[in-house]
Every structure is written in C-alpha cells, then in structure tokens.
Amino acid sequence: MRNFFPALLVGLLLPCMLGAQTTPRIFCGNELLSDLLADQYPDLAESIEATFDQAKQMQAGPRTTLTIPVVVHVVWNQPEENLSDELIEAQIQVLNEDFNRMNADTGNLRSMFEWVAGSADIQFELVATERIQTNTLFEIDLLSGNLIPEVKHTEDGGNDAWDTDSYMNIWVCHIQPITIGPIVLGQILGFAFPPNNLGNWPPDSGAPNPAEDGVVIDYRVFGPDNPYPLEIPGGTGNLVVKGRTPTHEVAHYLGLRHIWGDGGTFGPNDCDQSDGVDDTPFASSESAFDCDITKNTCTGIDDFYGLDMPDLVENYMDYASEDCMNMFTKGQVEIMRNVLTGPRSGLLETTAVLSPESERLTWTISPNPAADLITIRSAKPFDASAILRVHDGLGRPVHHQSLQDGGEMVNISVMDWPSGVYTLVLSEDSNSSTQKLIIHR
Numbered sequence: 001m002r003n004f005f006p007a008l009l010v011g012l013l014l015p016c017m018l019g020a021q022t023t024p025r026i027f028c029g030n031e032l033l034s035d036l037l038a039d040q041y042p043d044l045a046e047s048i049e050a051t052f053d054q055a056k057q058m059q060a061g062p063r064t065t066l067t068i069p070v071v072v073h074v075v076w077n078q079p080e081e082n083l084s085d086e087l088i089e090a091q092i093q094v095l096n097e098d099f100n101r102m103n104a105d106t107g108n109l110r111s112m113f114e115w116v117a118g119s120a121d122i123q124f125e126l127v128a129t130e131r132i133q134t135n136t137l138f139e140i141d142l143l144s145g146n147l148i149p150e151v152k153h154t155e156d157g158g159n160d161a162w163d164t165d166s167y168m169n170i171w172v173c174h175i176q177p178i179t180i181g182p183i184v185l186g187q188i189l190g191f192a193f194p195p196n197n198l199g200n201w202p203p204d205s206g207a208p209n210p211a212e213d214g215v216v217i218d219y220r221v222f223g224p225d226n227p228y229p230l231e232i233p234g235g236t237g238n239l240v241v242k243g244r245t246p247t248h249e250v251a252h253y254l255g256l257r258h259i260w261g262d263g264g265t266f267g268p269n270d271c272d273q274s275d276g277v278d279d280t281p282f283a284s285s286e287s288a289f290d291c292d293i294t295k296n297t298c299t300g301i302d303d304f305y306g307l308d309m310p311d312l313v314e315n316y317m318d319y320a321s322e323d324c325m326n327m328f329t330k331g332q333v334e335i336m337r338n339v340l341t342g343p344r345s346g347l348l349e350t351t352a353v354l355s356p357e358s359e360r361l362t363w364t365i366s367p368n369p370a371a372d373l374i375t376i377r378s379a380k381p382f383d384a385s386a387i388l389r390v391h392d393g394l395g396r397p398v399h400h401q402s403l404q405d406g407g408e409m410v411n412i413s414v415m416d417w418p419s420g421v422y423t424l425v426l427s428e429d430s431n432s433s434t435q436k437l438i439i440h441r
C-alpha cells in the first residue's frame, strides 16, 4: 500500500484527462486507498466468499442497537470552513436516519430492491466538537502513499485524534483539488480507512497508524443543506448535498466497499470486481452524480436475485446524486455490524457509559470563563466511579482525576492551563456528560 500512488493516480485520472481534456473528476478518496489487482491479491476472491458466508450467518442472530461515539474535528482556515454546531448536529441526525432506514426518501427505492434494503441498528452520538484554525493547506501529495495525514496531527496544523479505538473521529476540512501545474485533475470529497485485514479488502488497507484512523470529509459536503456549493465538473451545476458523503465514508470506516468493486483504477473494470456483498447486484462502473435507473453495466449476468438486475444506483456506496441514494442492503448492514462487534468493538465499550439525555449528570463549572481556579458542582453526590477528564482545544488530555465518592463539589486549579477552550468529560459507570470551559487571562 505504501508506494502505489503514482501509478494508481495515473490509472485513475488518465481516462478523465483523455476523455474530457481537462474536466476534473469528483470522487471518493477510497479509490486511491484500494488497489484491487486480482493478480496482486490472489486470495481476495476466496476472502470475499468468506465474507459472504460470515454475513449470512450473522443475519440470523439477535439484534441490539450499537452506538458509536463521535468526535468531530473542524480544522478551518477561512470562516466559512468553520461549520456551525447546528450543521454538525444535523449531520449526526442524517447518519442516524440513513443507517437506520429512517430517512424520509426510502420511498424512492425501486420496488424490486425493497426486500434487500436493511436497517443497521447503529446509532451515532456526538461526544465532542473540537475546532482549530490552521494555515496548513490540505493538499494531496501524490508521492506520499497517504492522504492528507496532516489534518490528523496538531503539530502539522491539524487536530490530534481522540483515542481511535474508543471514538470515531471525523475531520472536516478544505481538501484542496488534485492538480498538476495549472491543471485541476480532480477533487476528493472524503475518505476513510477500514479496519485492517477485512475479507473484502486487500491486506493492509487500514490506517497507516492508529492515530490516523477515522473519516475525513471536505467541508462543502458535510451536513444537510450545506451552504457552500461544489460544482460538478463539466458545468452541469452544483452537487446536491444532503449529508450523504459522510454516510458513504462512515460506511467505508465500517468495512464497506464501493458497489462496483473498485475495478478500473489500474486494471480491468469488469463484472468480476466485487464489493464482497452478494445482495448488491453486479456493476462495473460508478454513477456520475446522477440518478440513472436504467443503468445496467453487467448485462446478461444473473445476480444473487437469480435475475439480471440493473445497477443499484440508490445505494449509499455508489456515486449517484445524494437525492437518489437512499439505502444500504442487508448484506452491507451485516458486514458493518460484524466490523463494529469485531475489529471496532472498542467503540461499543466507550458508549457503555453514554446514556439517554434524561439520565445525564447535571453539573456546573464556575466561573466560566476562568483564569486560575474552577469549581465543579454536581446536582447529586458523585459515586465511587466518578472521573473527570479534560482535553485541551487540540484534543490532548491535560487533566484526569477521580472524584471523591459522595462529594458534590470539587475545586481544580487551572493556573497551568494556557488560554483556550477545554472539553471536560464527567463520567460515572452508567453516565457521561461533556461541557466546554474557556480559560481566559
């Protein structure tokens, strides 16, 4: 995975350059992160079969709702990139609707596919939003073998991840276009690393190191009704944005592939390329941010359905327009749940301390803003498990202490904390609550 970029990018972008001169292409960065040469990974087809089997077995099992704690890092330069809290909360709501088939547009799915549409029973809970202004330009370095890792490191002008085993980190930033000289080749909307060594991905597809695990989204495609348009190459208007690029990228994070199997990047783009899911019909190419329900790129091949089905353009893992996509399949849902209860199960342990809002801890910080000393008061006595954790505005832990069993108040010196915004997390066995503190001198 380390040195495939130059060849992959040439393979990926050359057809666009030849076919349409300089029309740039919009795409998901995971195309760059997966090299699916069958001859390079001879065991892949077998692994995909194993993934099918595993997913099928899971479908019979009992269901519980799985909750993912989310930390959003807004890494911005221009004020418009510093997206509002309201937009971020609305995006979390879109994730909760889309993953649970609670979205308002389920009725747009062609009836022939209704029986394979699935609800994942996965909930997303926003734990914290961190904001940092930066002067770093997040440009794709074609030679690095990675995609803008700077956004994930405070020392490089980004924002350090919260523990990636325990939290799903989403970085929102301005991803610069891919250029060669003055020519704009393309624009990545986002990307995400799957866990390593899943059956339906090539080996070592995961994050280069744990601190870089997570999801990256361009600020113009984050949130429903995003006010900052992104033009479709070729002059056909602006992208429709309904918060579904994050739905797509979070699904990569949970192990899903593109429905056309990512062929065509550097090798054949034929109907043998698979996404590792058998209830997504065969497809050999992606949609073009449109909604072409007549599209059938693998004619004459009987799908899982026993029929030659058209391409499933309503699926979140295609590149259809966001007002066309509206579903995951049951097979996709089972892979995501397998990943969440398997390689990403650390996320579920974190959410064991999250609870409904009505049961949350009630507490205050005073004064706020503060300069030298703060007092934390709780509406009820702390229990023996009570812990206070503090992160600075860059996500770095700065303070951690157990609170006295039975106490209702604690004083903390903040003399050594530089001016800035801090996140305080108060947790007990079954509860957790987050508040912001401003230190100002």
Ligand SMILES: [Zn+2]
Pocket: 028, 029, 030, 031, 248, 249, 252, 258
């Ligand atoms: Zn993608």
